[in-house]
Amino acid sequence: MILPVHHALRRHVAATLTSLYGLAPEDQPALTIEVPPQRRFGDLASPFAFELARRLRKAPRAIAAEVVAALGPIEGVARVEAAPNGYVNVFLDRAAFLRARLSNPDAADRSLSSPIPREKTIVEHTAINPNKAAHIGHLRNSSLGDTLVRLLRFLGVPVEVQNYIDDTGVQVADVVVGFQHLEGKSLDEVRAIAREARFDYYCWDLYARVTEWYEADKARLQVRADTLHAIEHGEGEAAAMGHLIAEHIVRCHLRTMARLNIDYDLLTWEGDILRLHFWATAFDILRKNGSVFLQEEGRLKGCWVMRIDEDPTAGEAAGTPDAMPADAVSGEDVDEAEQREKVIVRSNGTVTYVGKDIAYQFWKMGLLGRDFHYREFARRIDGAPLWATTSDEGALRGGVDPVPAFGGAHATYNVIDTRQTYLQKLLKQALFTMGHRLEAERSTHFAYEMVALTHATARELGYDVSDQADRPFVEVSGRKGLGVKADDLLDRLIEKALEEVGRRNAEIGAEAQRRIARQIAVAALRYFMVKFTRNKVIAFDIDEALSFEGESGPYLQYSAVRAQNIFGKLKERLGLDKAAVEAALADAERSALEGPEADDVWDLVLQCSRLDEVAEQALRALELSLLAKYAFGLAQAFNGFYHRHQILNEPREGARLWRAAVAAYFLEQITRALDLMGSAVPERM
């Protein structure tokens, strides 16, 4: 890990700037530390002299030279140079650096070096409507969400993972309508169907048919409204059927996600928010302080609304330069004001999604003064209980395991696609206007763009998308049944990986082959989902996603497997394991690591060490593709090393040992990086 070195460097430079120029730490520029483009420039570099040039009225080059001369020795640093252009370049003690990384795995120095607050954080992700199978759009959400969770945990932040289940919404109601009105099924009949395999696929098709059924006669939308009302109020067979459907579909989703190494601590059911009067409590608070009021006239008459403030920071800059056109009449202003009101409670008394979510968000932050009851819903991947909220007070007593203290977080991340940015802004504003300024600041909407299909892939899957011919890609639509189901995609990936694994490893047996193929498929899919920056629409192309070459998850795995194989053979031929290599380094001849001819070997070590720096950067920027790109670059660097420098066939013992040490460090770091993306290193490929 490299961050401790950064910190030591900053401390020394800051002290020197103080003693040399009388600059107090708070007057100093941010001491940016970069990786120079070429190794001959150094291992780390800082351009601080450029920033100080103006203030000190000196050439950057002179400042750099003075600071370097006064710097004194720094632990782990071999030498510091002032470059002719003004950069300050730092050269590390290579051998000492590598040995320290190998023997001192991580946790200790990681906690020292990061300014990230290590307080309870809730990450909400997945939140698929429980009325149909999961598709690739959902996969982007849960892959990003789970990677974010792993990243936070890697950085030492305690995380609680929640999956919000909208069991009382329109989408579940639609499937109930399908069963009752299109198929004429009773509750018992639906129960029987739900027990069969692929209930989520069944509902996928039914849901699409319901959409068509509405379209054929708009009057049928009244059926939906009635059904939704019944579900919200827990009345009759519709409510029971809705509950049954949601419960079974959620289990389907959990199975799908478990295949991708994704799971949760708690399922929060929207129905419980209603039944336990979370909303009523939140509404009370909002109404009392005036955040929400009853609109008595106009378009929204009879609704409880919340006024949406303009961004307070935007006010200043809005000064109009010249005379505004006078035709902006006052009537339009009124319209605009009205448009800036968001309905929280409809005139028929039902609560919108925003309302329910406000209550949920209050609870997450420990501001509601109420709590759910809990039940054990299933078991997690590791065998621990997966909890769900419930309205049943008695449920607590049934469990064997003590119920953890859910909610009451210091910070939250809501992983929700960018189309809901407006709603998420409202949520934050609700917190803010209630005086919970800090909580509002610590509520983060992790927004990402949607997944669409390329035209080629849509055609290949047999969809008629001629109506979207003029658009750059084809939008996925659960409502129309247009999309790639997560399990189908994963099955195809496994099948393809299995072919390749079987060809290369005929001798290892079918079960091992299948296990490896699954690991490869997961890495392929999850890497694909995080390698794009989050505000880029993914035009999903089946052939591209099925590729195991180039910038892909399997490429990363392959590089790790190569390193693994070297250690297998080292053990087999020379009886050396990782510990033995480490122990032997103390006396080993270092020339394999020193000098310009070893720059590329050393470069790999340096890159390996940057995982902590990249992890922190990825979290700060909320850009998980940084992690993906880093891991890919690391694998590339190792593959280059692998081809240029032999280990097993290297006759000089010193070179062999140091290179083996480099491979060991690489394997350690690439394994961690893959794990952050929910992927494993296969035993072989």
Place this chain on the structure above:
RNA sequence: GCGCGUGUAGCUCAGUUGGAUAGAGCGCUCGCCUCCUAAGCGAGAGGUCCCCGGUUCAAAUCCGGGCACGCGUACCA
């Protein structure tokens, strides 16, 4: 209309809170398995970083103004 996002190689995309010669994957051309696995490696061709102006030692990156595309702006979520 307003708000947010995007625009970089033939295609898909990176480009680290402004920094050293603008990169990767795919595709294309050529080369590398007697040697730790070729799911790999190397070489080559390929650029008006959407356009115009500004800020400064330095701009693909920041600011202003345009253009194009996407999303949002619901008593849906």
